[in-house]
Amino acid sequence: MPHDFSQAERDAVYRAIRERRDIRSHFLPHPVPEEVIQRLLCAAHHGPSVGFMQPWDFIVIRDAAIRSEVHGSFEAANRAAAERYAGEQRELYGNLKLAGILDAPLNLCVTCDRERTRGSGLGRQTDPMTDLYSTACAVQNLWLAARAESVGVGWVSILDHARLREILGIPESIVIVAYLCVGYVSEFPEKPELESRGWESREQLDRLIHFDRW
């Protein structure tokens, strides 16, 4: 059928899925060209959205002073998060690099406008969370496109959203979904860093599959 992918095309899609990494280290300082940024944002914009709502916005952050403020917020949140752990786990946590806000030349903030009227609420009455899920799917599109462009992406969730909102001037009605560090990298690690550093192991897939009922 004309809509079929060739075996090589199929392999490439699976390669992107398999080799995508959450990048915190290994960022190179040289800028991501404007046309690459546009392709990545276009990939995100082609994410699925409930009722074709397209609830997302993208803030492209290159300014060093702004990134420095965000980095300060990350450091405070990360110190507070570390308190939660004790003993060996605390030590391991302290040695993990969890964000590349200053190392990556580009940061991206992806938001969800829950009041956007596009789509007229189609599909949102039974599960109001779907606009947030749509935005997360857009992020995943961008992440896979970035892998194919040899651009690393790291999702930083250890941030005080109230402070981030203030730094970036994001209106109260807008939900911050993702804060991403983006840039070329010296390497894509073979395994997730949290796996290779011994923080957590990969679950066996067959333990997560149910048939017909839970």
Add this chain to the structure above:
Amino acid sequence: MPHDFSQAERDAVYRAIRERRDIRSHFLPHPVPEEVIQRLLCAAHHGPSVGFMQPWDFIVIRDAAIRSEVHGSFEAANRAAAERYAGEQRELYGNLKLAGILDAPLNLCVTCDRERTRGSGLGRQTDPMTDLYSTACAVQNLWLAARAESVGVGWVSILDHARLREILGIPESIVIVAYLCVGYVSEFPEKPELESRGWESREQLDRLIHFDRW
């Protein structure tokens, strides 16, 4: 660099992103082979997850009686949803096909276990929503892999989750994130159906991009 994709591989990833569709019509009845289902679930399982939590489970539903019960729940929810619209929009809504629960040979329910201890809460203290976002990203991986396999996927959000939980025996502590209709298709429409049927148009990307601050 050895980690670089060739131009052809990059094009294939962008093709999957561009040609992925939310499929409600055009399903063919023949089964999706076991090994294809496994590849799709493996793609989902390679989604990013906060703290490497891997909070997802997958229910593979082929049983016709169960799908029929779910379809009943969809019909009731869809009738209630239609009430929200009036005039021309109501008529258009009534003519949209919004789910292929019975036409598709396979349904998949993707859930999030918010209490899973994997990852020890890393990355979740500042934004507790991230486990749900991880699960949505896993769905997007599956969706793109499916497109590369010529398998159509439709996300049905118009469902009463309490009723779906009852039908599938899903524990109270588990969040239902996505209910997907999955199967080979006669065609992948060139545009989203909600666009071609005039429900909603695609937003201009440049209107959604901000620089350095909102």
